[in-house]
Amino acid sequence: MMEYTATVEEENKEIANRYKDLLKGTYQTLSEEDKKLIRKAFEVAVEAHSSQRRKSGEPYIFHPIAVAKIVADEIGLGATSIAAALLHDVVEDTHYTVDDMQQLFGETVARIVSGLTKISRLKQDQDYSIQAENFRKMLLTLHDDVRVILIKIADRLHNMQTMDAMPPHKQVKIASETLYIYAPLAHRLGLYNIKTELEDLGLKYTEPDVYNDILVKIKENKEEQQKYIDTFNSKIREALDDVGFKYQIKGRFKSIYSIRRKMRKQNVSFDEVYDKFAIRIIYTPTSKDEKFDAWKIYSIVTDFYKPNPARLRDWISQPKSTGYEALHITVVGPDAKWVEVQIRSDRMDEIAEKGYAAHFKYKQGNENENGLDDWLNRLKETLENNTLNAVDFVEDFKLNLYAKEIYVFTPKGDLKSLPKGASALDFAFAIHTDVGLKTRGAKVNGKLVPLSHELKSGDQVDILTSATNKPNSRWLDFVMTARARTKIKSALKADEKKIAEEGKAILARKLRHLKINYDEKLIHEIASYFNLQTSFDLFYRIGNGAIDNTLLKEFVSQRSSPIMNFLKNPFKRNAHKNITDNEEVTNKYDALVFGQEEEKLEYSLSVCCKPIPGDAVFGFVTINDGIKVHKNNCPNAISLQSNFAYRIIKAKWIDSTKQEFSAILMVSGVDNKGIVNNITRIISSNMDVFINSINISGNAGVFEGKISLTVKNRNQLTKMMNSIKKVEGVQKVTRVNSL
DSSP: OOOOOOOHHHHHHHHHHHHHHHHHTOSSOOOHHHHHHHHHHHHHHHHHTTTOBOTTSSBTTHHHHHHHHIIIIIIOOOHHHHHHHHTTTHHHHSSOOHHHHHHHHOHHHHHHHHHHHHHHTSOSSOOHHHHHHHHHHHHHHHHHOHHHHHHHHHHHHHHHHTOTTSOHHHHHHHHHHIIIIIHHHHHHTTOHHHHHHHHHHHHHHHSHHHHHHHHHHHHHHHHHHHHHHHHHHHHHHHHHHHHTOEEEEEEEEOOHHHHHHHHHHHTOOGGGOOOSEEEEEEEEOSSSOHHHHHHHHHHHHHHHSEEOGGGOEETTTSOOTTOOOOEEEEEEOGGGOEEEEEEEEHHHHHHHHHTHHHHHHHHTTOTTOOHHHHHHHHHHHHHTOTTSOHHHHHHHHHHTTSOOEEEEEOTTSOEEEEETTOBHHHHHHHHOHHHHHTEEEEEETTEEEOTTOBOOTTOBEEEEEOTTOOOOGGGGGGOOSHHHHHHHHHHHHHHHHHHHHHHHHHHHHHHHHTTOOOOHHHHHHHHHHTTOSSHHHHHHHHHTTSSOHHHHHHHHHHHTOHHHHHHOOOOOOGGGTTOOTTSOOOSSOOEEEETTTTBOOOEEEOTTTOOOTTSOEEEEEOSSSOEEEEETTOTTHHHHHHHTGGGEEEEEEEOTTTSOEEEEEEEEEEOOTTHHHHHHHHHHHSTTOEEEEEEEEEETTEEEEEEEEEESOHHHHHHHHHHHHTSTTEEEEEEOSOO
16 A cells, blocks of 8 residues: 555545535435534534544545545435544544533434444454454444444445455454445345445455465456457347337446355355346336336347246345345357346335335335334344353344245235245244244245245235244254244243242152252252253253162262261352353253254364353364364464355354254054043153154054154153053153154
8 A cells, every 4th residue: 555645635625625526416405404414523523533533544534535525425314424533533532522512412412423333432353252242232322222232334334345454354354244234234225235335345355365376367358258248238229119118228247245155055156147247227207107117128028038937036026124125037048148138217216225225215204114123123122131152143133134025925815025945933933922822823825834834925924823832942943033942942941940930849849758958059060960050950960860869869869978078069159250140051961962953963072262161162164174163262263254244154062951852662552542632641641742743543453553752861861651551551762862
């Protein structure tokens, strides 16, 4: 980068020019009052930052002006936001306070500047889990005013555009955070141009070789592709002119980041990515019916080029939840190449370019178009749920940021938007939390389906509920929306607490029966004996049957042994003195599982951070050494998470006594009337036991069959088998697989 040199006079002239350019480039029409507010904010910012310089040597005020320009022109916000953008670093970096902002500019500007200051003060050089917590706190500012996040995205964009003067390690760190947090947020808020630029700049600093290689190839192919676009457009232009449409046609080249993502996802070379560009037809409606005009243009395009019916996307009849509207078709162009054609009106194009600023400009009181409000309300509900730790929150939140959407109908014909891949259970939670928690079944297009059934656009879904139904941990295997996962986890925690309370009462009763005084010291002793960290874990295991009478009697007999008394360790409260009964314990978990399905896979522990059972961890798929497990706060975590996100796999330590297991029982005996009903009633009455399948057949007065179950632990299964043996007619019950 060239060294910055300029005289004071030249700098002042440049500052004035940039300010004039800012006012010229505003998307909203500014009143005289607006201009006075912006001028006042500009003067305060110039004075406050007068002695500051950027890393490049430029006056610091260049940065707030540039951020305000992005806010005014690219995002399309009004005077309040432009003033707040000019002032966004004043409280953080100078002698001004939030109170000063309120006195000078009023409550709204002060609130936005305060929100931006809170984000700036979040410590950046922290481990992964603390960064995740900071991200959660940053999103909390959305409660106050969504403009806080919009201005922060503009701030991040300008920082990414001017990062050449920073040291390489800072560049990688900021770029990684941009790809991880800010680009997905820009996407979700409908800022597609900014999202694309953030992604490309992020790739430029995290994988410079890949970025430069694709950039060179795009430049080499650009002239050839432009000729192709011109050939493709010539026939369409002629037809549109004949009909009398007022329009413009643009050739849009796919971003470097999206080309790289497609190359990696499909395992193809640059030349094999067939849709590196798209044609965009932007029309001025000939009548009030924009939709009619869009389909008319569709008809003209498909008269010349054959469409791929599987690639038709109608986001005009049903806009995306971000407010995006367009008609997308993929056709076979000259030389049998696939070409995507996007058809938009002027209004739709503004919404695509500016996001919600344009959306609300055209809304004009239409209360049905409240996508942003709906999204913010759902986000607020997620943020207020404290059951998720911060890392899980970020992962779950990000599940929905980039997700493609499907549209399904309620029984009354209302339309609901869900991420692609959502299940019938996701739909139930999208209707209402209570509906989700009490779901016992679902009908899709009139046919009964499992809760795990993946929905498709156009499905009509009817949820069946029961007041007695409650969630189980298997539900987490087939929901993908953050809302559903959060609510299920919260309900399971409450259920665990209830089981633990029952276990506490059972333990007190059993100790009384064994004539042993029940006190806190004894509880710690028992927990230590069973290698447990908290009394909550002990009560939970007694409640679910993992620790039964036999095991308790073994404890009592060993407790009375002098050798045992000498050897036993006191319960280690010092190391865990902050743990409360309802907290999840992260130590002494005995199994490691991976991915959404929580599979047990081959792995090795990394030497850089040496994780131990109970640490918060993630898996990294190496090229030659399989899965390496790293701690979330490993020094290499942020680099791996950001640069190689596609090779990261979720991992966690689990307590096998809380995990569910499959077991198959063989049952045989004399075929009595109602015997199958009696067997299934015993299974159903056992808490947390689920029937996966049942197949019982009779022959000449005898029966035999196979029952597949999901159970919590061996003791629970043994008790249930003993109960089944007592059913009249049952002669034999055996297990045919190991637990």
